[in-house]
Amino acid sequence: xxxxxxxxxxxxxxxxxxxxxxxxxxxxxxxxxxxxxxTKPAPAAAVEPKKIDLNKPxxxxxxxxxxxxxxxxxxxxxxxxxxxxxxxxEDKDTVIAxxxxxxxxxxxxxxxxxxxCKRKARKxxxxxx
Numbered sequence: 001x002x003x004x005x006x007x008x009x010x011x012x013x014x015x016x017x018x019x020x021x022x023x024x025x026x027x028x029x030x031x032x033x034x035x036x037x038x039t040k041p042a043p044a045a046a047v048e049p050k051k052i053d054l055n056k057p058x059x060x061x062x063x064x065x066x067x068x069x070x071x072x073x074x075x076x077x078x079x080x081x082x083x084x085x086x087x088x089x090e091d092k093d094t095v096i097a098x099x100x101x102x103x104x105x106x107x108x109x110x111x112x113x114x115x116x117c118k119r120k121a122r123k124x125x126x127x128x129x
Contacts, residue, residue: 052097059098062086066102077113079103084117 054063065086066079080103087095092114099110 050093052094054094054097054101059087059090059094063098063102066098070102070104076103076105077116080105080110080113081117081120084114084121088121 054060062083066083069079069082070076080099083098083102084095087098090098096107096110096114099105099113100107103110103113105113
């Protein structure tokens with residue numbers, strides 16, 4: 001004989017949410033009346049771009065080669081690689097400026113091409129054939 005004990009279930013407890021009118025919470029202010037956060041422009045001295053001298057003979061030659069290859073119908077990637085190889089001893093900003101002049105790239109696009117050329121050149125050096 002098994003004695004079965006039954007326990008009544010606990011009643012569900014519900015919290016009563018007070019009914020508050022939206023107008024009673026906070027007064028609404030027209031959007032135009034709220035002042036926008038003022039942003040300060042960056043100081044002019046900190047934003048000044050670096051001056052790049054593209055008048056060196058090596059750089060001029062690389063830009064001229066790039067323009068010739070573009071006229072022949074070569075891709076911008078091919079032109080960028082030729083310019084990169086000619087200017088591999090120069091700094092990044094100089095090569096990027098040469099890409100803009102010689103390969104017809106934008107500032108942002110030339111950074112991408114510089115990175116890709118750098119990776120490709122590193123692979124060629126690492127894998128001697």
